[in-house]
Amino acid sequence: MLVETRSQLENLFSKVKPYFPEINPRLRINKKKRKNYVMVADVSYSGDILYNPDIYGGYSVEEVRGIFAHEFGHLINQAAMKYLSSKEKERRRIDYELNQDYRREIERAADRTAVLRGFGKEIYHLIFISLLDENWRKKRGVEHLSLVEIIRLMKK
Numbered sequence: 001m002l003v004e005t006r007s008q009l010e011n012l013f014s015k016v017k018p019y020f021p022e023i024n025p026r027l028r029i030n031k032k033k034r035k036n037y038v039m040v041a042d043v044s045y046s047g048d049i050l051y052n053p054d055i056y057g058g059y060s061v062e063e064v065r066g067i068f069a070h071e072f073g074h075l076i077n078q079a080a081m082k083y084l085s086s087k088e089k090e091r092r093r094i095d096y097e098l099n100q101d102y103r104r105e106i107e108r109a110a111d112r113t114a115v116l117r118g119f120g121k122e123i124y125h126l127i128f129i130s131l132l133d134e135n136w137r138k139k140r141g142v143e144h145l146s147l148v149e150i151i152r153l154m155k156k
């Protein structure tokens, strides 16, 4: 079943959210910002989730659950950085954009958090279908957990 409406999206958001009780993000639909991303956790650490409505129509329920869990993983990991100075946060934000090793660390940590919160199946599925896209595989695939790593983590 594809996720096609805003209310389906809101319903999934509220179902995944309780697995991440430390944070309280809002779902924010934003048409203009960062169009090439399906959804990103707000880099300013405000705790919002941005979701591109032009793209979400193409995702299944399981995939959307995986996307939310991954993004909540980012927010959990970012919350641990809240004591950093704003200068340091800004430095890391720039690092995320420019330094692939750092970005890889951040992306893999978000995957790991999501898997350990019980969304292993969803993350596995999401990465599996993303890997079918050659462009994603080359540019972004290297920044995420491998399928084998996900399976191993799920056994923990």
Ligand SMILES: [Zn+2]
Pocket: 070, 071, 074, 107, 110
């Ligand atoms: Zn991410």
